[in-house]
Amino acid sequence: xxxxxxxxxxxxMRALADAVTICNRCGACQAVCPVYAETRIExxxxxxxxxxxxAILSGDLxxxxxxxxxxxxxxxCMACEEACPSGVPVVDIxxxxxxxVVEARGLPWVKRVVFGGVRRPRVLRAxxxxxxxxxxxxFKPASxxxxxxxxxxxxxxxxxxxxxLAAHPFAHPGPLRKAGTGPRVLLFPxxxxxxxYPGIGHASVEVLERAGVDxxxxxxAACCGVPLEAHGDLAGATELxxxxxxxxxxxxxxxxxxxxxxxxxxxVHRYPRLLAGEPRYAARAQRLAACAYDxxxxxxxxxxxxxxxxxxxxTVTYHDPCHLARGLGVTRQPRELLTGIxxxxxxEMREPSRCCGGAGSFSxxxxxxxxxxxxxxxTDIAATGAEVxxxxxxxxxxxxxxxxxxxxxxxxxxxxxxxxxxxGR
Amino acid sequence: xxxxxxxxxASALPKGRVLTRTSELLCYAxxxxxxxxxxVPDVVVLPASTDEVARVVRIARxxxxxxxxxxxxTSLSGGAIPAQGGIVLSTTRMDAVLELDAENHCAIVQPGxxxxxxxxxxxxxxxxxPPDPGSVAVATMGGSIAECAGGLRGLKYGVTKHYVTGxxxxxxxxxxxxxxxxxxxxxxxxxxxxxxxxxEGTLGVITEATVRLVPAPEARATMTATFAQSSAATRTxxxxxxxxxVPATLELLDATTLRFVEEYAHAGLPTDAAxxxxxxxxxxxxxxxxxxxxxxxxxxxxxxVVERAAxxxxxxxxxxxxxxxxxxxxxxxxxxxxxxxxxxRSRIPEMLAAIEEIARRHDLTIATMGxxxxxxxxxxxxxxxxxxELMERAHAAIAEIFRAAIxxxxxxxxxxxxxxxxxxxxxxxxxxxxxxxTRRIKAALDPQNILNPGKFTA
Numbered sequence: 001x002x003x004x005x006x007x008x009x010x011x012x013m014r015a016l017a018d019a020v021t022i023c024n025r026c027g028a029c030q031a032v033c034p035v036y037a038e039t040r041i042e043x044x045x046x047x048x049x050x051x052x053x054x055a056i057l058s059g060d061l062x063x064x065x066x067x068x069x070x071x072x073x074x075x076x077c078m079a080c081e082e083a084c085p086s087g088v089p090v091v092d093i094x095x096x097x098x099x100x101v102v103e104a105r106g107l108p109w110v111k112r113v114v115f116g117g118v119r120r121p122r123v124l125r126a127x128x129x130x131x132x133x134x135x136x137x138x139f140k141p142a143s144x145x146x147x148x149x150x151x152x153x154x155x156x157x158x159x160x161x162x163x164x165l166a167a168h169p170f171a172h173p174g175p176l177r178k179a180g181t182g183p184r185v186l187l188f189p190x191x192x193x194x195x196x197y198p199g200i201g202h203a204s205v206e207v208l209e210r211a212g213v214d215x216x217x218x219x220x221a222a223c224c225g226v227p228l229e230a231h232g233d234l235a236g237a238t239e240l241x242x243x244x245x246x247x248x249x250x251x252x253x254x255x256x257x258x259x260x261x262x263x264x265x266x267x268v269h270r271y272p273r274l275l276a277g278e279p280r281y282a283a284r285a286q287r288l289a290a291c292a293y294d295x296x297x298x299x300x301x302x303x304x305x306x307x308x309x310x311x312x313x314x315t316v317t318y319h320d321p322c323h324l325a326r327g328l329g330v331t332r333q334p335r336e337l338l339t340g341i342x343x344x345x346x347x348e349m350r351e352p353s354r355c356c357g358g359a360g361s362f363s364x365x366x367x368x369x370x371x372x373x374x375x376x377x378x379t380d381i382a383a384t385g386a387e388v389x390x391x392x393x394x395x396x397x398x399x400x401x402x403x404x405x406x407x408x409x410x411x412x413x414x415x416x417x418x419x420x421x422x423x424g425r
Numbered sequence: 426x427x428x429x430x431x432x433x434x435a436s437a438l439p440k441g442r443v444l445t446r447t448s449e450l451l452c453y454a455x456x457x458x459x460x461x462x463x464x465v466p467d468v469v470v471l472p473a474s475t476d477e478v479a480r481v482v483r484i485a486r487x488x489x490x491x492x493x494x495x496x497x498x499t500s501l502s503g504g505a506i507p508a509q510g511g512i513v514l515s516t517t518r519m520d521a522v523l524e525l526d527a528e529n530h531c532a533i534v535q536p537g538x539x540x541x542x543x544x545x546x547x548x549x550x551x552x553x554x555p556p557d558p559g560s561v562a563v564a565t566m567g568g569s570i571a572e573c574a575g576g577l578r579g580l581k582y583g584v585t586k587h588y589v590t591g592x593x594x595x596x597x598x599x600x601x602x603x604x605x606x607x608x609x610x611x612x613x614x615x616x617x618x619x620x621x622x623x624x625e626g627t628l629g630v631i632t633e634a635t636v637r638l639v640p641a642p643e644a645r646a647t648m649t650a651t652f653a654q655s656s657a658a659t660r661t662x663x664x665x666x667x668x669x670x671v672p673a674t675l676e677l678l679d680a681t682t683l684r685f686v687e688e689y690a691h692a693g694l695p696t697d698a699a700x701x702x703x704x705x706x707x708x709x710x711x712x713x714x715x716x717x718x719x720x721x722x723x724x725x726x727x728x729x730v731v732e733r734a735a736x737x738x739x740x741x742x743x744x745x746x747x748x749x750x751x752x753x754x755x756x757x758x759x760x761x762x763x764x765x766x767x768x769x770r771s772r773i774p775e776m777l778a779a780i781e782e783i784a785r786r787h788d789l790t791i792a793t794m795g796x797x798x799x800x801x802x803x804x805x806x807x808x809x810x811x812x813x814e815l816m817e818r819a820h821a822a823i824a825e826i827f828r829a830a831i832x833x834x835x836x837x838x839x840x841x842x843x844x845x846x847x848x849x850x851x852x853x854x855x856x857x858x859x860x861x862x863t864r865r866i867k868a869a870l871d872p873q874n875i876l877n878p879g880k881f882t883a
Contacts, residue, residue, distance in 0.1 A: 021759050022756075022759055024459060025455050026751075028560070028563060031541075040518060041469075041471065041515070041517070042449075043448060047498075051452060051455060052448055066448050070448040070449075086752070087756055
């Protein structure tokens with residue numbers, strides 16, 4: 001194919017040109033891609049997307065809305081990367097393509113307004129608090145659990161069931177124990193825990209303090225930036241990365257811990273990469289990366305916590321979040337915590353680390369696809385006969401609650417630390 | 426022409442099953458063949474039934490447009506690439522297992538069924554579908570039948586053509602024919618089923634297949650043997666088969682492959698070994714015990730260092746080296762051309778020597794692994810598709826490898842097919858008479874040349 005346009009304006013993607021060429025087009029990704037399992041068309045699967053990236057680089061595919069749409073159908077679950085014989089960094093390529101479209105075309109106005117707010121922590125908080133007050137006007141309770149559906153269903157979100165926004169966002173008041181003998185942990189709450197599931201935040205504080213840890217919180221509950229990067233807003237994501245590093249500068253802590261694996265992987269993987277070229281930040285990003293942990297990994301690998309005292313008679317099944325299992329390699333630790341609770345029996349589901357289809361705003365932008373991927377998860381969960389579903393990600397929790405409710409399944413879905421906290425009371 | 430064609434297809438198929446955007450078409454421009462250039466089709470269709478396939482073919486015939494049947498696009502000789510534009514017909518929406526008849530040891534499947542899925546269903550009845558190409562987890566039944574795929578069990582269990590007993594095919598004129606069936610013995614007229622197995626989509630579109638299943642072996646024994654000289658390994662292969670033992674798997678990894686595998690997987694392989702054999706015998710427990718003991722004796726007798734798996738975990742460990750071979754090679758370079766020249770088993774030592782000599786002369790890295798038991802080797806040339814000079818050397822070397830295989834009484838392809846990649850060499854294997862017969866069959870069934878044109882029948 002001849003190059004229709006010299007690719008001299010593709011700086012973001014050219015950085016990944018080598019990564020694109022190592023794809024052998026063997027197609028092994030078809031076996032594991034949750035999107036491909038539903039669509040069974042090649043643009044859905046990693047091989048197709050990597051070849052589209054090659055086509056952008058060769059000038060055969062213009063960087064436009066159509067390209068943006070093609071790269072939007074990916075949950076970034078990383079299953080393809082695990083299956084890839086050639087080690088193609090598919091998620092990086094997808095992210096670069098999305099960023100390239102934004103670089104070339106700018107953000108659509110809705111995203112510009114929303115991300116503009118997300119970039120400013122105080123605006124985000126004010127908006128979330130206003131929305132929490134107003135949500136009863138827009139949402140009605142869904143039938144059987146603490147979820148809500150739109151009162152006037154329309155457009156993208158018509159079928160989805162959402163948890164309500166928290167009336168009181170998670171805000172840790174600062175260290176409760178001043179003894180100073182234990183390790184000091186900065187608990188990074190993240191947006192989902194702060195505004196949707198503050199209970200996960202309180203449970204995190206509870207289990208950490210029970211283990212003798214001094215818990216501190218960052219001054220502002222700002223976004224980690226992943227939602228912006230997922231939509232190609234690299235500038236916004238980088239700005240948030242700098243903001244996080246700035247606000248943590250001068251705080252003393254031994255470890256940074258989060259109950260959201262996407263937030264954790266921001267500190268472990270994304271910030272060092274985003275800020276690599278910035279002398280003011282690069283070294284700090286590396287230092288933070290070295291002390292950032294998912295909470296289950298911190299409890300098991302660093303604190304070596306013992307089992308809680310109270311019995312919880314329950315059969316629990318565990319869903320592995322993509323960004324925890326494949327992103328951070330943490331699968332054993334949450335299971336150890338769960339099975340350590342006296343009375344808890346673990347009943348594994350089929351393919352526990354298969355993507356639930358949530359993937360943040362993917363669940364809105366591709367509602368039908370997201371629900372179809374989730375429906376498989378709901379079936380696998382139902383087949384376990386477990387009474388409780390545990391996971392270690394607030395985003396997965398939201399998606400699992402929704403897809404279970406779609407089939408009238410009222411099994412509770414909780415974060416691992418919530419069960420752990422309950423078993424210690 | 427193209428707009429009319431697309432309009433006609435759009436009115437013949439339900440909404441959403443005709444793809445025309447550039448971003449969609451670009452994703453059907455390739456298969457897994459590193460040496461073949463991308464070719465963008467004009468349109469992609471996703472029929473969900475035999476009737477819809479027939480409609481597409483009739484429209485194509487009316488328009489004189491090429492039709493390229495495509496399964497998972499994992500073909501390794503360019504078979505699924507739309508060489509001359511036109512219509513890519515994807516069978517991925519036809520993915521029902523229509524019947525699993527445990528009593529008659531057979532299954533009826535639609536073409537888009539993934540091979541592994543059939544195997545998973547068969548396993549529940551203690552049965553298996555033996556053909557297992559490396560792409561078994563993604564490749565479709567339709568594609569693997571059209572290419573007559575092989576795999577690691579070929580020595581004992583044969584290849585795809587030994588398992589297909591019935592087909593439904595849409596011919597180039599849009600007619601639907603049903604050939605063969607569940608009967609395992611069938612000499613009623615020409616072997617029309619056999620005509621379409623391995624026809625690479627040039628004679629018709631496979632829309633349904635009846636395939637044989639066999640009882641899954643009760644037991645198996647697995648071992649690896651490493652040798653200081655590759656001739657010792659190939660003599661071992663000959664001695665095992667001469668002892669009338671037919672292992673299910675008898676795989677060879679050469680020194681170059683072993684070195685890359687060890688670098689990649691750190692499996693603890695001896696890096697000074699010249700060759701490794703992975704051998705698995707299967708069957709009833711008593712036979713497996715007897716055969717495994719024999720194989721082990723033969724390996725030891727030829728100076729092999731043997732490791733035998735005591736349990737499933739150890740078996741997985743031994744297989745890991747073989748499974749890592751492709752990823753290890755894929756990570757060594759930006760591209761790999763996997764060939765599958767095949768020789769009679771007794772000529773393997775000469776073939777290995779020829780490959781080594783050719784690699785040296787063209788200054789190429791060629792790692793050879795393969796199914797030593799059936800003479801089907803996979804010399805894998807490490808290339809960079811963007812390096813024109815390297816690609817030229819690679820193609821020259823590949824041509825010489827084919828020549829060597831044919832001179833040793835072998836053939837161009839054991840299991841990957843001819844497609845476009847090996848089409849230039851077809852005459853070497855078939856001769857003028859064979860080429861002429863091929864063209865006459867093609868002309869009789871597809872006089873307009875609309876089915877997968879630009880491939881080996883061109």
